[in-house]
Amino acid sequence: MRPAQPAPVARGAAPPAEPSPVATASENPSRWGRVDAEGAVYVRTAEGERRVGSWQAGAPDEGLAHFARRFDDLLAETELLVARLATGGGDPKHALTSAKALRDGLDEAAVVGDLDGLRKRLDELVGMAEDAVAAARSARDEQRHAAIARKEALVSEAETMAAESTQWKQAGDRYKAILDEWRTIKGIDRKTDEALWKRFSRAREAFNRRRGSHFADLDRQRAGAKARKEELVAEAEALAESDDWGPTAARYRDLMAEWKAAGRAQKDADDALWHRFRGAQDAFFSRRSAAFAERDSEFAANAEAKRALLDEAEKIDTTDPDAARIALRGIQERWEQIGKVPREDMRPLEQRLRAVEEAVREAADRQWRRSDPEAEARVAQFRDRVAQFEAQAEKARASGDTRRAEQAESQAAQWREWLETAEQSVQDR
Structure with a gap:
């Protein structure tokens, strides 16, 4: 088995030595242990032999192979931790805890294999994990500074748009994107984060006030939204009796997207149109659910028939x-x-x-x-x-x-x- 690459370490620290490979036990179990005439299984270590169990279920070689496979399981678990550290795909703290637990359990492990080699391997793994923990701590500090810098840049952009932008849709979308990105930026202390958030909120509110004044003059567009939604309602009601379940369900999803894109009409008209649209949609999906229930009943009958056939089998x-x-x-x-x-x-x-x-x-x-x-x-x-x-x-x-x-x-x-x-x-x- 080839050893995994060493885990990354903090800047300025010396990289850990290449971990020593450990041979699998299944290839030659007798090299690492034996089974005596009474079926007692022993493992050989540098300190001598240690009894790890007994085998009465078959030939001694089978028993030795069984305990060797258990050793290989421990080795595989160790190699997995090494690989995760090497690729940065695991939590260094978890890897450190797991490595120590594996190492502490070797004295009582009911396995046959190179326990001395595995212990050395785990010692090296613990060192790798400790280095990775230190590197992760340093990375968190760097991440915090980067997060603060990024939020400060977003706040500056928001304040500039609040004072100057007249591109209402683009700026509004950008505020949403900034907010989405803001929520993903973690690792800042609460005091600093709250101060930056207040600046961003004030900028966004100032922009929204200017945009609201502008769109107050655009109420005439609501008439167009009403006309479009009436067309969508008519199509939704025409589809309510369709039995073409898949394409019709897909069309209802498209109609819903088009509904949202049409904009808002006057509230009373919009609510009435929505009630008709949703009623047609519910009628179709209720009929589809009933049809699917009938199909499921047929499938259930098939399941009962197969159970009867299995009883026979x-x-x-x-x-x-x-x-x-x-x-x-x-x-x-x-x-x-x-x-x-x-x-x-x-x-x-x-x-x-x-x-x-x-x-x-x-x-x-x-x-x-x-x-x-x-x-x-x-x-x-x-x-x-x-x-x-x-x-x-x-x-x-x-x-x-x-x-x-x-x-x-x-x-x-x-x-x-x-x-x-x-x-x-x-x-x-």
Whole structure:
């Protein structure tokens, strides 16, 4: 495993040394530990052996590999912290806390691997994290000074517009943009921030007063807004009975955007037009919700049918793998014919079906291991079946029969998995 790059450090500080790589334990678990005759598992360190657990579930090598994988998990967690520090993608304080916790737990860790190397690695990681924490503190100070300077520049711009600008829309949009940016600027002490905010608020209020006086002369534009909204209401009411759900819903969204862009009419007229517009919109979406509810009911019925099919599938007798495979294929074909189910049911149902398929595959594996003399013939047979179903799928796809093509592809995939298992069985004999 290659070591990650070191984390960035504060200006003027020497960069940390390149962290020492630590070997994974899974490649050679016996190098780092052993399992005695009673199943006790030991890890070797510079201070001697330490018992980390016991293994009674299988061969000693399997037990040693199990504890080695647990060591590799600790190593992977360490490497992840190193990588995050190196890329600046993690919180240095969190990395420091995590590194110390990992290091403190090594004395009691039930793992087999290079604990001495990992401890050294964690020591180096702690040093990297401490440097990163210091760098982050320095960066916050720099950020504060930059934030103050930026807000001062925004205040100066706002004050200039308040005194001079007659570009009402552009200046108004700019005030909004300044406010949006203002809210994103963090890290300033409260006293300074409040003083800058008062200056900005006064400038914005002065601009708004001048703009309000100007637009007081533009009331005649409200008549145009009323005419436009009447057109939008007429179209909304015409769409209320539409069954073209997707395009109509999209058009209602466009109408809403156009409504907002049309401007405001006199309040009484605007309120009346809005009431009509919203009533037409609500009528359409209520009808769409009812249609979707009916569809969901159909999907729910499909889910019940698949549950019943799963009850049948889970009763398949796997003591006869060939019969089990035939039964499973029939269930898979019926499964595809049932149709869609509600989104929240998809994963649980698929998981149950995968469990049945796994049980059938395991039964087939056991049969293959018991009948090695026939393994080569079985591999050839499975290979022929894969080719047969792939040909059926290609023929169905060419004729435009998508459903039959998908069924054949599914069967080909199933036989391909069995073929791979059979080939592996032949290789492992």
